[in-house]
Amino acid sequence: MKFTTTSGIEIKEVYTEPSGMNELPGEFPFTRGIQKDMYRGRPWTMRQYAGFSTAEESNKRYHYLLSQGTMGLSVAFDLPTQIGYDSDNAMAEGEVGKVGVAIDSLKDIEVLFDGIQLKDITTSMTINATAPILLAMYIALAKKQGADLRQLSGTVQNDILKEYAARGTYIYPPGPSMRLITDVFEYCSREVPKWNTISISGYHIREAGSTAVQELAFTLANGKAYLQAAMEKGLDINVFAKRLSFFFNCHNNFFEEIAKFRAARRMWANITKQLGATDPGAQKLRFHTQTGGSTLTAQQPMNNIVRVTTQALAAVLGGTQSLHTNGYDEALSLPTEAAAKTALRTQQIIAFESGATDTVDPLAGSYFIESLTDELEKAAYLYIDKIDAMGGAVKAIEQDYIQQEIARSAYEYQSEIENGDRVIVGVNKFTETEKPVGNVFRVDDSIRITQSEKLKALKAGRNNKAVEEALGKLKDAAGGKENLVPHILTAVEAYATLGEIADTLRSVFGEY
Structure with a gap:
Protein backbone atom coordinates (compact mmCIF):
# COMPACT_ATOMS: atom_id res chain seq x y z
CA MET A 1 0.00 0.00 0.00
CA LYS A 2 1.25 3.48 -0.92
CA PHE A 3 1.14 6.19 1.76
CA THR A 4 0.78 9.80 0.58
CA THR A 5 -0.07 13.22 1.98
CA THR A 6 -3.27 14.93 0.80
CA SER A 7 -1.13 16.65 -1.87
CA GLY A 8 -0.02 13.26 -3.17
CA ILE A 9 3.56 13.42 -1.81
CA GLU A 10 4.69 9.88 -1.04
CA ILE A 11 5.52 9.21 2.61
CA LYS A 12 8.46 6.84 3.07
CA GLU A 13 8.28 4.14 5.69
CA VAL A 14 11.28 5.59 7.51
CA TYR A 15 13.55 8.62 7.11
CA THR A 16 17.23 8.06 7.79
CA GLU A 17 19.12 11.03 6.37
CA PRO A 18 19.50 14.34 8.17
CA SER A 19 18.93 17.43 6.01
CA GLY A 20 22.17 19.11 6.98
CA MET A 21 20.17 22.16 8.05
CA ASN A 22 22.03 24.27 10.61
CA GLU A 23 20.21 27.60 10.51
CA LEU A 24 18.73 29.15 13.64
CA PRO A 25 15.21 30.54 14.28
CA GLY A 26 14.91 34.26 13.58
CA GLU A 27 17.55 34.07 10.82
CA PHE A 28 17.15 34.05 7.02
CA PRO A 29 15.40 32.14 5.46
CA PHE A 30 13.31 31.76 8.67
CA THR A 31 12.35 28.11 8.09
CA ARG A 32 12.49 27.56 11.85
CA GLY A 33 10.44 30.63 12.82
CA ILE A 34 10.53 34.39 12.43
CA GLN A 35 11.53 35.12 16.04
CA LYS A 36 14.62 33.86 17.81
CA ASP A 37 12.62 32.80 20.89
CA MET A 38 9.16 32.28 19.32
CA TYR A 39 6.57 31.36 22.02
CA ARG A 40 9.13 31.44 24.83
CA GLY A 41 9.03 35.22 24.31
CA ARG A 42 5.24 35.48 24.04
CA PRO A 43 2.43 33.20 22.91
CA TRP A 44 0.66 33.54 19.60
CA THR A 45 -2.37 35.85 19.51
CA MET A 46 -5.54 33.88 20.28
CA ARG A 47 -7.88 35.63 17.89
CA GLN A 48 -11.41 34.21 17.73
CA TYR A 49 -13.33 35.05 14.53
CA ALA A 50 -16.82 36.34 15.34
CA GLY A 51 -19.61 38.49 13.98
CA PHE A 52 -23.29 37.92 13.26
CA SER A 53 -26.64 39.69 13.16
CA THR A 54 -26.45 43.37 14.17
CA ALA A 55 -23.56 45.38 15.56
CA GLU A 56 -25.29 45.31 18.97
CA GLU A 57 -25.36 41.48 19.06
CA SER A 58 -21.78 41.11 17.83
CA ASN A 59 -20.59 43.64 20.40
CA LYS A 60 -21.99 41.37 23.15
CA ARG A 61 -20.06 38.37 21.73
CA TYR A 62 -16.81 40.44 21.56
CA HIS A 63 -17.13 41.44 25.21
CA TYR A 64 -17.79 37.77 26.07
CA LEU A 65 -14.70 36.55 24.17
CA LEU A 66 -12.49 39.25 25.72
CA SER A 67 -13.74 38.26 29.17
CA GLN A 68 -12.79 34.62 28.40
CA GLY A 69 -9.19 35.51 27.53
CA THR A 70 -9.16 36.05 23.78
CA MET A 71 -6.26 38.37 22.89
CA GLY A 72 -7.49 39.98 19.67
CA LEU A 73 -10.74 40.43 17.78
CA SER A 74 -11.45 39.08 14.31
CA VAL A 75 -14.53 40.50 12.60
CA ALA A 76 -16.77 38.44 10.31
CA PHE A 77 -18.94 40.59 7.99
CA ASP A 78 -22.17 39.51 6.33
CA LEU A 79 -22.33 38.91 2.58
CA PRO A 80 -23.97 42.25 1.60
CA THR A 81 -21.22 44.13 3.50
CA GLN A 82 -18.58 42.04 1.71
CA ILE A 83 -19.91 42.87 -1.75
CA GLY A 84 -20.89 46.49 -1.24
CA TYR A 85 -24.66 46.47 -0.67
CA ASP A 86 -26.53 48.21 2.14
CA SER A 87 -28.95 46.05 4.14
CA ASP A 88 -31.99 47.66 2.48
CA ASN A 89 -30.79 46.84 -1.05
CA ALA A 90 -32.93 44.23 -2.86
CA MET A 91 -29.74 42.20 -3.46
CA ALA A 92 -29.26 41.84 0.31
CA GLU A 93 -32.53 40.02 0.96
CA GLY A 94 -32.11 36.79 2.93
CA GLU A 95 -28.43 37.48 3.68
CA VAL A 96 -28.39 40.33 6.21
CA GLY A 97 -26.46 39.37 9.35
CA LYS A 98 -26.28 35.70 8.35
CA VAL A 99 -22.57 34.86 7.88
CA GLY A 100 -21.29 37.88 9.75
CA VAL A 101 -22.28 41.25 11.12
CA ALA A 102 -24.20 43.77 8.98
CA ILE A 103 -22.30 47.06 8.64
CA ASP A 104 -24.00 49.85 6.70
CA SER A 105 -22.23 52.95 8.01
CA LEU A 106 -19.84 54.40 10.58
CA LYS A 107 -22.80 54.34 13.03
CA ASP A 108 -22.71 50.52 12.99
CA ILE A 109 -18.94 50.46 13.60
CA GLU A 110 -19.43 52.79 16.57
CA VAL A 111 -21.91 50.30 18.06
CA LEU A 112 -19.80 47.25 17.11
CA PHE A 113 -16.86 48.48 19.22
CA ASP A 114 -18.87 50.17 21.96
CA GLY A 115 -16.94 49.92 25.24
CA ILE A 116 -13.79 48.70 23.46
CA GLN A 117 -10.82 51.04 23.09
CA LEU A 118 -9.26 50.41 19.68
CA LYS A 119 -5.85 51.55 20.93
CA ASP A 120 -5.81 48.65 23.42
CA ILE A 121 -6.55 45.75 21.04
CA THR A 122 -5.57 44.41 17.63
CA THR A 123 -8.41 43.76 15.22
CA SER A 124 -8.44 41.60 12.13
CA MET A 125 -11.15 42.31 9.55
CA THR A 126 -12.03 39.63 7.01
CA ILE A 127 -13.02 41.97 4.20
CA ASN A 128 -11.74 42.31 0.65
CA ALA A 129 -13.65 44.17 -2.09
CA THR A 130 -14.90 46.76 0.44
CA ALA A 131 -11.71 46.68 2.56
CA PRO A 132 -10.84 50.39 2.05
CA ILE A 133 -14.34 51.38 3.24
CA LEU A 134 -14.30 49.23 6.40
CA LEU A 135 -10.73 50.30 7.16
CA ALA A 136 -11.81 53.96 6.78
CA MET A 137 -14.68 53.33 9.23
CA TYR A 138 -12.28 51.77 11.75
CA ILE A 139 -9.85 54.71 11.40
CA ALA A 140 -12.73 57.20 11.74
CA LEU A 141 -13.82 55.54 15.01
CA ALA A 142 -10.22 55.45 16.32
CA LYS A 143 -9.99 59.20 15.62
CA LYS A 144 -13.25 59.79 17.52
CA GLN A 145 -11.85 57.80 20.46
CA GLY A 146 -8.73 59.97 20.42
CA ALA A 147 -6.36 57.09 19.54
CA ASP A 148 -2.90 57.75 18.08
CA LEU A 149 -3.29 56.42 14.52
CA ARG A 150 0.46 55.76 14.34
CA GLN A 151 0.05 53.19 17.14
CA LEU A 152 -3.18 51.60 15.82
CA SER A 153 -2.61 47.93 14.97
CA GLY A 154 -4.54 45.20 13.25
CA THR A 155 -5.05 43.62 9.84
CA VAL A 156 -7.40 44.11 6.94
CA GLN A 157 -7.60 41.06 4.65
CA ASN A 158 -7.72 43.15 1.44
CA ASP A 159 -6.75 40.15 -0.76
CA ILE A 160 -8.84 40.32 -3.91
CA LEU A 161 -6.89 37.85 -6.08
CA LYS A 162 -8.01 34.84 -4.04
CA GLU A 163 -11.60 36.13 -4.34
CA TYR A 164 -11.42 35.75 -8.14
CA ALA A 165 -9.72 32.37 -7.74
CA ALA A 166 -11.64 30.72 -4.93
CA ARG A 167 -14.22 32.70 -3.02
CA GLY A 168 -16.25 35.10 -5.17
CA THR A 169 -16.80 38.29 -3.14
CA TYR A 170 -15.25 40.63 -5.70
CA ILE A 171 -17.00 43.71 -7.10
CA TYR A 172 -14.72 45.51 -9.58
CA PRO A 173 -12.48 44.22 -12.39
CA PRO A 174 -8.92 43.13 -11.44
CA GLY A 175 -7.23 46.41 -12.52
CA PRO A 176 -9.24 48.82 -10.32
CA SER A 177 -9.26 46.23 -7.51
CA MET A 178 -5.44 46.11 -7.51
CA ARG A 179 -5.42 49.93 -7.48
CA LEU A 180 -7.58 50.01 -4.33
CA ILE A 181 -5.25 47.52 -2.64
CA THR A 182 -2.10 49.49 -3.42
CA ASP A 183 -3.88 52.70 -2.36
CA VAL A 184 -4.39 51.08 1.06
CA PHE A 185 -0.69 50.06 1.14
CA GLU A 186 0.39 53.62 0.36
CA TYR A 187 -2.04 55.38 2.71
CA CYS A 188 -1.30 53.14 5.70
CA SER A 189 2.49 53.26 5.29
CA ARG A 190 2.10 57.04 5.67
CA GLU A 191 -0.74 57.41 8.19
CA VAL A 192 -1.23 54.08 10.04
CA PRO A 193 2.27 52.53 9.90
CA LYS A 194 1.62 49.65 12.32
CA TRP A 195 -1.43 48.39 10.42
CA ASN A 196 -1.07 45.17 8.38
CA THR A 197 -2.42 46.29 5.01
CA ILE A 198 -3.10 42.88 3.52
CA SER A 199 -3.54 39.31 4.69
CA ILE A 200 -2.66 37.21 1.67
CA SER A 201 -4.98 34.28 2.08
CA GLY A 202 -4.42 30.65 1.32
CA TYR A 203 -7.26 29.74 3.68
CA HIS A 204 -10.06 30.16 1.13
CA ILE A 205 -8.03 28.50 -1.62
CA ARG A 206 -7.79 25.43 0.62
CA GLU A 207 -11.46 25.61 1.62
CA ALA A 208 -12.35 25.62 -2.09
CA GLY A 209 -10.60 22.25 -2.41
CA SER A 210 -6.92 22.83 -3.17
CA THR A 211 -4.14 20.61 -1.88
CA ALA A 212 -1.55 21.88 0.63
CA VAL A 213 0.94 22.35 -2.21
CA GLN A 214 -1.54 24.41 -4.23
CA GLU A 215 -2.47 26.50 -1.19
CA LEU A 216 1.22 27.25 -0.68
CA ALA A 217 1.97 27.97 -4.36
CA PHE A 218 -1.10 30.02 -5.24
CA THR A 219 -0.91 32.10 -2.06
CA LEU A 220 2.76 32.98 -2.56
CA ALA A 221 2.16 33.67 -6.28
CA ASN A 222 -0.59 36.12 -5.25
CA GLY A 223 1.77 37.64 -2.70
CA LYS A 224 4.38 38.12 -5.41
CA ALA A 225 1.81 39.91 -7.59
CA TYR A 226 1.00 42.33 -4.74
CA LEU A 227 4.70 43.04 -4.17
CA GLN A 228 5.19 43.82 -7.86
CA ALA A 229 2.06 46.02 -8.04
CA ALA A 230 3.20 48.05 -5.02
CA MET A 231 6.72 48.44 -6.42
CA GLU A 232 5.29 49.63 -9.75
CA LYS A 233 3.48 52.31 -7.73
CA GLY A 234 6.87 53.44 -6.40
CA LEU A 235 6.59 51.98 -2.89
CA ASP A 236 9.75 50.75 -1.17
CA ILE A 237 9.67 46.97 -0.64
CA ASN A 238 11.73 47.32 2.56
CA VAL A 239 8.96 49.50 4.02
CA PHE A 240 5.63 48.13 2.80
CA ALA A 241 6.57 44.42 2.82
CA LYS A 242 6.89 44.61 6.63
CA ARG A 243 3.13 45.24 6.79
CA LEU A 244 2.10 42.24 4.69
CA SER A 245 0.80 39.20 6.52
CA PHE A 246 -0.54 35.83 5.40
CA PHE A 247 -3.54 33.71 6.35
CA PHE A 248 -3.29 29.94 6.06
CA ASN A 249 -5.58 26.97 6.58
CA CYS A 250 -4.60 24.12 8.87
CA HIS A 251 -6.06 20.91 7.49
CA ASN A 252 -6.11 17.34 8.75
CA ASN A 253 -2.73 15.93 7.70
CA PHE A 254 -0.70 16.83 10.78
CA PHE A 255 2.87 16.59 9.47
CA GLU A 256 2.15 17.99 6.01
CA GLU A 257 0.62 21.11 7.54
CA ILE A 258 3.67 21.69 9.79
CA ALA A 259 6.00 21.27 6.81
CA LYS A 260 3.82 23.62 4.74
CA PHE A 261 4.26 26.47 7.21
CA ARG A 262 8.03 25.94 7.40
CA ALA A 263 8.31 25.83 3.58
CA ALA A 264 6.15 28.99 3.26
CA ARG A 265 8.55 31.02 5.41
CA ARG A 266 11.60 29.86 3.50
CA MET A 267 10.02 30.43 0.08
CA TRP A 268 8.74 33.92 0.96
CA ALA A 269 12.14 34.96 2.32
CA ASN A 270 13.72 33.99 -1.00
CA ILE A 271 10.95 35.57 -3.13
CA THR A 272 11.23 38.92 -1.31
CA LYS A 273 15.02 38.80 -1.51
CA GLN A 274 14.89 38.19 -5.28
CA LEU A 275 12.60 41.22 -5.63
CA GLY A 276 15.07 43.43 -3.77
CA ALA A 277 14.15 43.22 -0.06
CA THR A 278 17.28 43.58 2.08
CA ASP A 279 15.67 44.33 5.47
CA PRO A 280 15.03 41.06 7.38
CA GLY A 281 11.68 42.49 8.55
CA ALA A 282 10.56 42.71 4.91
CA GLN A 283 11.65 39.11 4.24
CA LYS A 284 9.70 37.51 7.09
CA LEU A 285 6.44 35.70 6.42
CA ARG A 286 4.12 36.42 9.34
CA PHE A 287 0.86 34.49 9.33
CA HIS A 288 -2.48 33.86 10.98
CA THR A 289 -3.94 30.36 10.91
CA GLN A 290 -7.51 29.13 11.09
CA THR A 291 -8.35 25.47 11.52
CA GLY A 292 -10.01 23.93 8.47
CA GLY A 293 -13.70 24.73 8.31
CA SER A 294 -14.26 22.30 5.43
CA THR A 295 -12.86 19.43 7.53
CA LEU A 296 -15.67 19.73 10.09
CA THR A 297 -18.56 17.30 9.85
CA ALA A 298 -22.25 17.64 10.68
CA GLN A 299 -22.19 13.91 11.53
CA GLN A 300 -20.98 13.24 15.10
CA PRO A 301 -20.09 16.93 15.58
CA MET A 302 -18.21 16.35 18.87
CA ASN A 303 -15.52 14.60 16.77
CA ASN A 304 -14.70 18.08 15.47
CA ILE A 305 -13.17 19.01 18.84
CA VAL A 306 -10.45 16.42 18.16
CA ARG A 307 -9.95 17.62 14.58
CA VAL A 308 -9.65 21.24 15.70
CA THR A 309 -7.19 20.28 18.45
CA THR A 310 -4.80 18.41 16.15
CA GLN A 311 -5.02 21.17 13.54
CA ALA A 312 -4.35 23.86 16.16
CA LEU A 313 -1.36 21.90 17.47
CA ALA A 314 0.04 21.60 13.92
CA ALA A 315 -0.30 25.38 13.48
CA VAL A 316 1.57 25.98 16.74
CA LEU A 317 4.33 23.49 15.89
CA GLY A 318 4.50 25.20 12.46
CA GLY A 319 5.13 28.60 14.09
CA THR A 320 1.93 30.62 13.56
CA GLN A 321 1.72 34.22 14.85
CA SER A 322 -2.01 34.09 15.57
CA LEU A 323 -4.67 31.41 15.56
CA HIS A 324 -8.44 30.95 15.33
CA THR A 325 -9.90 27.61 16.35
CA ASN A 326 -13.28 26.67 14.85
CA GLY A 327 -16.33 25.76 16.91
CA TYR A 328 -17.31 22.07 16.84
CA ASP A 329 -20.83 22.95 15.60
CA GLU A 330 -19.81 25.02 12.57
CA ALA A 331 -20.88 22.39 10.05
CA LEU A 332 -24.41 22.96 11.38
CA SER A 333 -24.61 26.69 12.13
CA LEU A 334 -22.76 29.71 13.38
CA PRO A 335 -20.94 28.65 16.57
CA THR A 336 -22.90 28.75 19.79
CA GLU A 337 -21.35 30.51 22.78
CA ALA A 338 -20.45 27.11 24.31
CA ALA A 339 -18.67 25.99 21.11
CA ALA A 340 -16.80 29.30 20.86
CA LYS A 341 -15.58 28.88 24.44
CA THR A 342 -14.44 25.28 23.86
CA ALA A 343 -12.54 26.45 20.77
CA LEU A 344 -10.75 29.15 22.76
CA ARG A 345 -10.00 26.75 25.64
CA THR A 346 -8.40 24.39 23.09
CA GLN A 347 -5.81 27.07 22.29
CA GLN A 348 -5.26 27.88 25.95
CA ILE A 349 -4.64 24.21 26.85
CA ILE A 350 -2.09 23.86 24.02
CA ALA A 351 -0.39 27.10 25.12
CA PHE A 352 -0.24 26.51 28.85
CA GLU A 353 -0.46 22.75 29.40
CA SER A 354 0.99 20.83 26.46
CA GLY A 355 4.65 21.90 26.59
CA ALA A 356 4.56 22.50 22.81
CA THR A 357 5.68 26.10 23.35
CA ASP A 358 8.69 25.34 25.55
CA THR A 359 11.25 25.11 22.76
CA VAL A 360 11.46 26.76 19.34
CA ASP A 361 10.65 24.56 16.32
CA PRO A 362 10.51 21.29 18.32
CA LEU A 363 10.28 19.11 15.19
CA ALA A 364 13.39 20.54 13.49
CA GLY A 365 15.87 17.85 12.56
CA SER A 366 13.17 15.21 12.15
CA TYR A 367 14.18 13.38 8.98
CA PHE A 368 10.52 13.21 8.00
CA ILE A 369 9.67 16.89 8.65
CA GLU A 370 12.82 18.20 6.94
CA SER A 371 12.32 15.98 3.90
CA LEU A 372 8.61 16.87 3.68
CA THR A 373 9.42 20.60 3.93
CA ASP A 374 11.82 20.23 0.97
CA GLU A 375 9.27 18.21 -1.03
CA LEU A 376 6.47 20.75 -0.49
CA GLU A 377 8.77 23.60 -1.49
CA LYS A 378 9.87 21.82 -4.67
CA ALA A 379 6.28 20.96 -5.68
CA ALA A 380 5.05 24.51 -4.97
CA TYR A 381 7.81 26.07 -7.07
CA LEU A 382 6.68 23.99 -10.08
CA TYR A 383 3.32 25.80 -9.87
CA ILE A 384 4.89 29.23 -9.25
CA ASP A 385 7.23 28.84 -12.24
CA LYS A 386 4.25 27.94 -14.44
CA ILE A 387 2.29 30.98 -13.14
CA ASP A 388 5.31 33.25 -13.73
CA ALA A 389 5.52 31.94 -17.32
CA MET A 390 1.86 32.99 -17.81
CA GLY A 391 2.71 36.53 -16.69
CA GLY A 392 1.92 36.24 -12.98
CA ALA A 393 -1.05 35.49 -10.73
CA VAL A 394 -3.44 38.07 -12.26
CA LYS A 395 -2.95 36.58 -15.75
CA ALA A 396 -3.21 33.02 -14.40
CA ILE A 397 -6.54 33.90 -12.76
CA GLU A 398 -7.82 35.66 -15.89
CA GLN A 399 -6.94 32.52 -17.89
CA ASP A 400 -8.86 30.39 -15.34
CA TYR A 401 -5.74 28.30 -14.64
CA ILE A 402 -5.75 28.56 -10.84
CA GLN A 403 -9.54 28.03 -10.63
CA GLN A 404 -9.33 24.87 -12.78
CA GLU A 405 -6.46 23.41 -10.73
CA ILE A 406 -8.40 23.94 -7.48
CA ALA A 407 -11.57 22.42 -8.97
CA ARG A 408 -9.65 19.34 -10.16
CA SER A 409 -8.15 18.76 -6.69
CA ALA A 410 -11.51 19.29 -4.97
CA TYR A 411 -13.11 16.70 -7.26
CA GLU A 412 -10.34 14.17 -6.61
CA TYR A 413 -10.54 14.63 -2.83
CA GLN A 414 -14.33 14.21 -2.80
CA SER A 415 -14.10 11.15 -5.04
CA GLU A 416 -11.62 9.54 -2.61
CA ILE A 417 -14.12 10.07 0.24
CA GLU A 418 -17.05 8.72 -1.75
CA ASN A 419 -15.27 5.57 -2.90
CA GLY A 420 -13.82 4.96 0.58
CA ASP A 421 -10.14 5.48 -0.27
CA ARG A 422 -10.01 8.34 2.26
CA VAL A 423 -11.58 7.73 5.67
CA ILE A 424 -13.61 10.50 7.33
CA VAL A 425 -14.64 9.23 10.76
CA GLY A 426 -18.41 9.33 11.22
CA VAL A 427 -19.03 10.05 7.52
CA ASN A 428 -17.84 7.03 5.51
CA LYS A 429 -16.60 4.83 8.38
CA PHE A 430 -17.64 4.30 12.02
CA THR A 431 -21.04 5.81 11.20
CA GLU A 432 -24.14 5.67 13.37
CA THR A 433 -27.75 6.75 13.28
CA GLU A 434 -28.10 10.13 14.97
CA LYS A 435 -30.95 12.27 16.18
CA PRO A 436 -31.17 15.73 14.62
CA VAL A 437 -29.09 18.28 16.53
CA GLY A 438 -31.36 20.66 18.45
CA ASN A 439 -29.18 23.48 19.77
CA VAL A 440 -28.20 25.33 16.58
CA PHE A 441 -27.62 29.04 16.24
CA ARG A 442 -29.84 30.82 13.70
CA VAL A 443 -29.99 34.50 12.76
CA ASP A 444 -33.52 35.76 12.18
CA ASP A 445 -34.45 37.46 8.88
CA SER A 446 -36.02 40.35 10.83
Missing part, protein backbone atom coordinates in the same frame (compact mmCIF):
# COMPACT_ATOMS: atom_id res chain seq x y z
CA ILE A 447 -32.45 41.74 11.17
CA ARG A 448 -32.93 43.23 7.70
CA ILE A 449 -35.92 45.30 8.89
CA THR A 450 -33.92 46.55 11.89
CA GLN A 451 -30.98 47.56 9.69
CA SER A 452 -33.26 49.21 7.11
CA GLU A 453 -34.91 51.31 9.81
CA LYS A 454 -31.49 52.36 11.10
CA LEU A 455 -30.52 53.41 7.56
CA LYS A 456 -33.69 55.48 7.18
CA ALA A 457 -32.99 57.29 10.46
CA LEU A 458 -29.32 57.83 9.51
CA LYS A 459 -30.20 59.43 6.16
CA ALA A 460 -32.80 61.67 7.78
CA GLY A 461 -30.39 62.90 10.45
CA ARG A 462 -27.07 63.38 8.61
CA ASN A 463 -25.86 66.34 6.53
CA ASN A 464 -26.86 65.05 3.08
CA LYS A 465 -25.16 67.94 1.30
CA ALA A 466 -21.82 66.96 2.87
CA VAL A 467 -22.41 63.33 1.81
CA GLU A 468 -23.21 64.36 -1.77
CA GLU A 469 -20.09 66.52 -1.91
CA ALA A 470 -17.83 63.77 -0.51
CA LEU A 471 -19.19 61.18 -2.95
CA GLY A 472 -18.75 63.62 -5.86
CA LYS A 473 -15.08 64.16 -4.96
CA LEU A 474 -14.58 60.40 -4.60
CA LYS A 475 -16.04 59.85 -8.08
CA ASP A 476 -13.74 62.47 -9.61
CA ALA A 477 -10.71 60.97 -7.87
CA ALA A 478 -11.65 57.45 -9.04
CA GLY A 479 -11.60 58.75 -12.61
CA GLY A 480 -8.05 60.03 -12.06
CA LYS A 481 -4.98 58.57 -10.39
CA GLU A 482 -4.87 59.97 -6.86
CA ASN A 483 -5.08 57.80 -3.74
CA LEU A 484 -8.74 57.05 -2.96
CA VAL A 485 -8.47 56.25 0.76
CA PRO A 486 -8.56 59.90 2.01
CA HIS A 487 -11.70 60.50 -0.12
CA ILE A 488 -13.35 57.32 1.23
CA LEU A 489 -12.50 58.42 4.79
CA THR A 490 -14.10 61.83 4.22
CA ALA A 491 -17.28 60.16 2.90
CA VAL A 492 -17.37 57.73 5.84
CA GLU A 493 -16.98 60.56 8.37
CA ALA A 494 -19.93 62.35 6.72
CA TYR A 495 -21.93 59.11 7.36
CA ALA A 496 -22.15 58.07 3.71
CA THR A 497 -23.20 54.41 3.67
CA LEU A 498 -21.07 51.49 2.53
CA GLY A 499 -23.46 50.92 -0.40
CA GLU A 500 -23.32 54.57 -1.49
CA ILE A 501 -19.51 54.51 -1.52
CA ALA A 502 -19.34 51.14 -3.34
CA ASP A 503 -21.91 52.35 -5.90
CA THR A 504 -19.88 55.51 -6.54
CA LEU A 505 -16.86 53.34 -7.37
CA ARG A 506 -19.05 50.96 -9.44
CA SER A 507 -20.15 53.94 -11.55
CA VAL A 508 -16.49 54.53 -12.52
CA PHE A 509 -14.90 51.06 -12.43
CA GLY A 510 -17.84 48.88 -13.48
CA GLU A 511 -18.47 45.38 -12.13
CA TYR A 512 -16.59 42.16 -12.83
